[in-house]
Amino acid sequence: xxxxxxxxxxxxxxxxxxxxxxxxxxxxxxxxxxxxxxxxxxxxxxxxxxxxxxxxxxxxxxxxxxxxxxxxxxxxxxxxxxxxxxxxxxxxxxxxxxxxxxxxxxxxxxxxxxxxxxxxxxxxxxxxxxxxxxxxxxxxxxxxxxxxxxxxxxxxxxxxxxxxxxxxxxxxxxxxxxxxxxxxxxxxxxxxxxxxxxxxxxxxx
Amino acid sequence: xxxxxxxxxxxxxxxxxxxxxxxxxxxxxxxxxxxxxxxxxxxxxxxxxxxxxxxxxxxxxxxxxxxxxxxxxxxxxxxxxxxxxxxxxxxxxxxxxxxxxxxxxxxxxxxxxxxxxxxxxxxxxxxxxxxxxxxxxxxxxxxxxxxxxxxxxxxxxxxxxxxxxxxxxxxxxxxxxxxxxxxxxxxxxxxxxxxxxxxxxxxxxxxxxxxxxxxxxxxxxxxxxxxxxx
Numbered sequence: 001x002x003x004x005x006x007x008x009x010x011x012x013x014x015x016x017x018x019x020x021x022x023x024x025x026x027x028x029x030x031x032x033x034x035x036x037x038x039x040x041x042x043x044x045x046x047x048x049x050x051x052x053x054x055x056x057x058x059x060x061x062x063x064x065x066x067x068x069x070x071x072x073x074x075x076x077x078x079x080x081x082x083x084x085x086x087x088x089x090x091x092x093x094x095x096x097x098x099x100x101x102x103x104x105x106x107x108x109x110x111x112x113x114x115x116x117x118x119x120x121x122x123x124x125x126x127x128x129x130x131x132x133x134x135x136x137x138x139x140x141x142x143x144x145x146x147x148x149x150x151x152x153x154x155x156x157x158x159x160x161x162x163x164x165x166x167x168x169x170x171x172x173x174x175x176x177x178x179x180x181x182x183x184x185x186x187x188x189x190x191x192x193x194x195x196x197x198x199x200x201x202x203x204x205x
Numbered sequence: 206x207x208x209x210x211x212x213x214x215x216x217x218x219x220x221x222x223x224x225x226x227x228x229x230x231x232x233x234x235x236x237x238x239x240x241x242x243x244x245x246x247x248x249x250x251x252x253x254x255x256x257x258x259x260x261x262x263x264x265x266x267x268x269x270x271x272x273x274x275x276x277x278x279x280x281x282x283x284x285x286x287x288x289x290x291x292x293x294x295x296x297x298x299x300x301x302x303x304x305x306x307x308x309x310x311x312x313x314x315x316x317x318x319x320x321x322x323x324x325x326x327x328x329x330x331x332x333x334x335x336x337x338x339x340x341x342x343x344x345x346x347x348x349x350x351x352x353x354x355x356x357x358x359x360x361x362x363x364x365x366x367x368x369x370x371x372x373x374x375x376x377x378x379x380x381x382x383x384x385x386x387x388x389x390x391x392x393x394x395x396x397x398x399x400x401x402x403x404x405x406x407x408x409x410x411x412x413x414x415x416x417x418x419x420x421x422x423x424x425x426x427x428x429x430x431x432x433x434x435x
Contacts, residue, residue: 053435054435082292086288090232
């Protein structure tokens with residue numbers, strides 16, 4: 001069992017308070033949808049939870065331990081996908097996927113990479129440089145990464161942007177599988193996603 | 206690419222080094238441009254100041270060093286900016302591996318793609334200035350020691366200017382003054398050799414600078430990147 005807990009988080013950007021006293025708890029097999037208007041601090045909350053942005057008050061606990069001071073155990077289980085997907089235009093879909101996984105988790109075999117790309121519908125495009133892929137296809141490289149990365153905690157910022165209906169279904173399936181194997185997810189999204197979230201976290205500016 | 210064990214410096218180093226080299230290999234325009242700039246500017250000086258052998262021998266080492274320094278500077282603004290814009294730096298920072306591994310790997314790749322071609326070309330350019338064989342060798346040695354230090358210093362400055370408006374200009378203002386000691390000792394080594402003195406004090410100082418820089422500057426760049434991503 002893994003658990004992520006945030007207590008009394010507060011953050012301000014450029015002197016303007018974004019949110020304060022935000023708390024949530026997440027255990028294996030659950031996901032939380034972070035909702036709120038544009039500019040309400042969804043991205044900042046996700047960045048605070050994953051340790052990219054320093055917060056003014058509060059704490060983030062991973063399995064009861066401060067996520068900021070025991071970062072290796074926390075980061076080994078953390079997959080963060082922000083607005084920018086870390087995809088290089090000059091590399092092919094296959095190379096981008098392999099690099100993204102090697103950066104964090106390890107080296108999957110070529111068959112595993114091909115299988116994941118086929119699963120997200122990029123099989124025929126796997127040797128194209130990423131610059132020739134559409135925005136949705138680039139997003140699908142990120143989906144293939146979700147399929148292969150063994151991380152237990154997903155922190156995803158608007159994962160459905162630019163995805164078509166089929167892409168959204170693939171995401172739902174991946175999320176369902178992740179939760180079924182005991183994974184946790186913190187997802188900021190404006191969309192309705194198929195396995196209903198355990199809780200909704202609504203940020204009001 | 207092999208698997209990287211959690212918390213491994215060398216794994217992160219290898220990953221960043223191999224990927225950045227692959228990217229510059231796939232996109233050789235930037236390295237070519239830098240090399241062309243180096244060759245062109247170093248060749249303009251003899252045309253400008255006239256073909257007087259003594260004058261050329263006198264200014265040769267300094268001119269080649271200044272050209273190499275400016276050429277190495279050309280590719281610095283892009284060192285972290287691409288990874289910053291496309292989110293790779295965030296992924297590096299959140300990976301279970303030490304940030305200094307990623308940053309050192311990137312700096313090493315930058316040196317491979319800028320410092321090494323410049324060092325290898327310098328003896329040929331120095332021929333235009335009529336430098337003798339001993340001075341040519343010392344010039345190349347000084348560049349081999351000095352260019353990695355330029356990459357290290359430049360990387361720390363490039364990390365400091367991440368996300369700033371007008372980052373390129375700011376980077377020039379920050380980095381070029383810091384390059385001055387490298388220039389003085391680098392050009393000084395070749396000059397000492399050509400005037401019959403021993404170049405080894407200059408080379409030793411460059412080497413010492415390189416060791417200190419390699420220990421301290423990647424860590425400084427990491428702190429700057431962390432601040433830029435906050």
